[in-house]
Amino acid sequence: MSVNKGQNARALVEPLALDSRTLGDGDLSALTLSHNNEQYSSNDFEAFANIQAELECMNAEEVMTTDEEHIIIGRNIETETIVPDVEMTEVSEQAQEEHIIYTTANQNNQNIVFQTKPTLQRLPASTVQVKSNVGQVTQSQSIMIVSPAGGQGTSQILKISHPSTASAGQLQSLAQTLITAKSADNIVQLRSAQPNKPVMATSHSGNITLGSVQNAKTVQSAIKRTAQSTSQNRNVYTKMILAGNQTPSGQVLITSSQNENQQTQAIKFLNNSTSSQDVTSPAKTITLAQAQQMGLLSTNKVQHILPSSPQKQGIIVNKLVQSSSSQTSKMTLVPSNTIKSPTKILPAPTMNTQVKTSTISNQQSTFSSSNKSTVQQSPQKVIIRQSSLKPGTVLGSGQVIRIPANQNIVTGSNQVHQIQMPSRQVQYVRLVSTPSSGTTNVVTVGKTKSQTTLQTVGVGQKLGGQQQIVKVVPLNTNNQSLRTVAPKATLTGSGQRLLIPATATVSNQSKNAVAIPASALSQLASGQAVLSTNSNVGNIVVLPAQYIQQQSADDAKLKSQQATPGLLSNSQNLQSSTGTISVGSVLENKTQRSYTSVEPNGIRPRKPCNCTKSQCLKLYCDCFANGEFCHMCNCNNCSNNLGNEEERQRAIKSCLERNPNAFRPKIGKGRETGDDIRRHNKGCNCKRSGCLKNYCECYEAKIPCSANCKCIGCRNVEEPNLEKKSLKDLAEAAEVRTAQLTLNKTKLQLSEMAFRPPATSNTGARQPFNFLTDKVVQITCECLMAQADEAERNMFDDETSQRLIIEEFGRCLKEIIESAHKAEAT
DNA sequence: GAGTTTGAAACT
DNA sequence: CAGTTTCAAACTC
Structure with a gap:
């Protein structure tokens, strides 16, 4: 991230933070529908009621994201930031929240992004609020609608171009026209921006709450999740971007149902510019095809955001940066998913994103600053993870968002990486690779500190015959506000490209660009079944928790080892002089890794397992027992990965049937006494070790044996007179x-x-x-x-x-x- | 690094 | 629930 971002970002974001000011009663009222009643069905009213209710709730809520993840936006740069935070807790049934921050450049372009939300879920009031400047002179105005959300695998982008002089009402009307069927979920509200706040639009405090429980189920590793449940879970957010200064900047909330029909979307605008109560014309619906025919569609800023699952602590962050090139870019956000069950979920690490020396090096020239080259090289999926930054924290310069790109973690097919954080939260990121090439690509998008700076970094590494490519999407100051990564692949018969190269022209992709077809996902990684058979699953990135952690370790190593290129022979170090982006190092080896006892961040890394017969699907496997995916282990025939999710889920279910507490921590505090003494909940059964060797779980945990133990000849007793x-x-x-x-x-x-x-x-x-x-x-x-x-x-x-x-x-x-x-x- | 020991997990 | 087997980690040499 660029250096100067810090303050700018803060300046931009803070005003938008959710607080009483931004979401006051007036705001709520603004969200109310002022259209004719006839325009809405009962569902609509319900949806609206839900929105308002949630909005009120949100006001009470702590502002979460905005501060947490900032994308620095330089002036004249259009930026869109999406920062879904996901928190995984052991109880994942909770409603999911996603934080999205939208900022639109004020200067020449205004972009309003509409996000569509999967249907069937109550659209939280949080949805998306975009505030944009009013009264700025626009050079161009456009409305982009991407509505792939349908989950059929095809995405569509609608771009509506309109004269800069178009009035807000006209624009709204136009936008409304774009959206066809109105579902209860599809609501767009436009509000004029507050004059005083020239900068950008933001989601109100960046919180989007997803009420969908389905999402939770979607979670890759959710223990209880069945493949079937996942089938409908494709949470794809579609954003429509309205460009144009004059447009009534405002807040637009779009939720699209994920119903099969992509084209059914309703947009409603509320125009607040002068009075919040201004009502725009009733929504009109047209099909996307019609829109195209009308010439309204074009490429532009499109984003897909997959919902992050659970609550507030999301780690996966997508950031869109405007590319310098004129080409439109797309970005796909991959949601992290929650794991439902006992699966250990670790919190996102506070990443010290300061790592400037990323692992990208050699190919940097190749990728750098040329979007096209980057794109073309490899199909990509962009996953940006942001550690859970503390609220109010603004990413400063040099902060790095890292996306670990490890293929090796899982042999071949594993593309799920686990990140463990100290607080036991896990996030899963699935790295998408092209089946044909077997390459895994990770794209990191970051911003450079200066507007003009464009950082594109690519890393290609071959490990074990597999090539990994890490790309950094260039940041740019140009007009285009959004960088899109879209799956190009499905279109092309050969290698699947989950992500469309940023450079790819929109025109090619206009129809299909946005969504990453689930089918493509399913084909990921050597054809292993991905989450579910259902196409809706799509675009899910699941990162095992330790992924980030390990990544950090790798980064640390890299830093310390910069002098030792040998290790990084193929890897590339990215020196982001601009300090922008670092891409997770690709270094991975199946070979045994020496684990330091404690990571710099204080997290003790999990040991790699060596399972040979259990497929890592039994509790013999520590990884599995800890609810983690195997990552960088030495196991054979491992099925403890996303590629074998079904099997894994079955195993989990089996374990839980045997022991409902199988995935609960074994060490806990004494219950009866309520004391603080840690005890082994189940107790050991040692017979020969005297409970003085690491065979004994109590001893290994450095706790004395307790009454729960059935050990014989125990010597692991508390010694009162010993400290x-x-x-x-x-x-x-x-x-x-x-x-x-x-x-x-x-x-x-x-x-x-x-x-x-x-x-x-x-x-x-x-x-x-x-x-x-x-x-x-x-x-x-x-x-x-x-x-x-x-x-x-x-x-x-x-x-x-x-x-x-x-x-x-x-x-x-x-x-x-x-x-x-x-x-x-x- | 190979072989042994150990106890949890799995199985019967 | 108890006994046995399987398994992977811990340990020894």
Whole structure:
């Protein structure tokens, strides 16, 4: 991201933030329909009611996204940012929210993006609000409508060109005309922008709430999701972009039903410019084909956004940057999906997007700054992930959005990458590759700090015979506001290109450009079945959580290893002098990776599994057990990936049938006592290890065995007189551990010996001293010696050592006496 | 790195 | 639910 973005972006975004000001009552009222009642069906009213209700809710809500993900927009640059945030929580049934921020350039062009939302879902009020400048002189005005949402795999783009002088009403009318059938879900509202806020349109606070539960089901890895459920889940947002300054800038909310019929969309405009209550003419509907015939269609700014699934913490971010080239570009957003179940979902990492040295290098020249070359080279899917930035955070210069492009993760077919974040949220990103070439392409779109700067970076790497290409879509200052990546592939019989090269002219793609056909997706990755058989599934990118994490690690490595090109032989380092974009390094190897114990970000990386027989679909596999996709593992015949989603889901179901808590964390806090002590929920069953080896899950977790355990000969017990610290240290230091063992052992023996009455019992009442047999004395001495050793190892001073030894002696005596009393009692 | 040990998971 | 088998990690050499 460019340097100067930070402030500009903030300036642009903040005004748009959702707050009482931006979404005041007036706003709500503005959202109300002022059309004739006759124009709307009961469904419409319902939809409207829903919208308003949600809007009200949103007002109460914390502003989420806008601040989180900023796309820096330079002046005169049209930019569109879509930042869906996805948060995956273990409970994924929640309504999904998506944050979208739209900003339109104010200067020459105004773009209004209409997003269509999948039907059947209640369109949250959040939908999309776009505010644009009013009164700016426009050079051109156009309305772009992309309505692929239908999910049939074909996308259509409508572009309406109209004179700059066109009035708002005219424009609205025109736009309305474009949309045919009106479904309840399709609503477009246009509002004039506030004069004071010259900049851009934004979704109100960038929140779009998707009420669809289907989306949640769509989630790739959702454990409970069945393939069937996914079938309808294609959440594709279609945006219509209205370009033109004079247009009544306003907010447009479009929801398109995802019903099969793409063409049924209704757009309604509310013109607020002067008064929010201005009502535009009733919507007219025409078919897209008609629109084309009318000459209204053309290429332009189109975006598809796949809904991010769950709530607020979305990580996948798509950003559209205006390309310098005149060509229209398209961008496809891939939604992250939630995982429903116990699957561990880690939160998006706060990415330190500052990595400027990305892994792209050699081919940079190839890709750089030429959109066409980039595009043509490989089919691409663009996935931009943004870590969950803290609200209010503006991406500063040099921030990088990384999209990991690893193919290797999954052999061949796996294109799902998991990202784990510390908070146990996982996001899944599916990397799309062309089946024929077997290449995986990732496109990162970023902005350069300067308007003029265009960064295109491509990375091609062959690993294991597979080539990976990472592309960075150039950022640009030119008129075109949106960069689109669209699947070109389906059109072409040969390799499927999921993404249409940015350079590709719109004309070619006008009809098909937008949506990535589900079929193409299904063919991804060596033909492995993707999410569902249903075509609607499409465009889903699922990234396993650790993906980002690992990616960060890779970046860190790359940074540190810039001097060692060998590792990156084929990889390319992208030096974004402009600091804009970094693309995830492609380096991946199936070979064993050394995992550092802790990542720089403090996250402990998951170990790669080595499963050979379980296909990583049983709990033997740590990855699977943790609800993660295998990533960079050494497993054989792995099915723990998106490519085998059905199978995986079956396995998950099976596991849950056996044990509903199978995917729950094993280590938790004590329940009964409510204490803070971590305990193994199930307990161990160790027999031979004494619970002092890593075979023991308790020991491995560095927690003492508890009553839940059924272990035999357990020595993994709490040592009250040993500091927790020592316990921890003991676990880490073998020598210390040995000392601890000795100490424990002797204590145990002492306890047993003391408790056990001497074989030769006298008749009279036994006194405590009677228990001081030679054995007891010996063990006591051993305890003292062990304590001395312990003190010595800890390098305590003499005074402390003596004190500890004396205390130990006291403890021994106490134990002996207590044992004597117990013996008497019995 | 190969082989052994171990205990959780899976199976019966 | 208990016993057995399978499995992969931990461990040893």
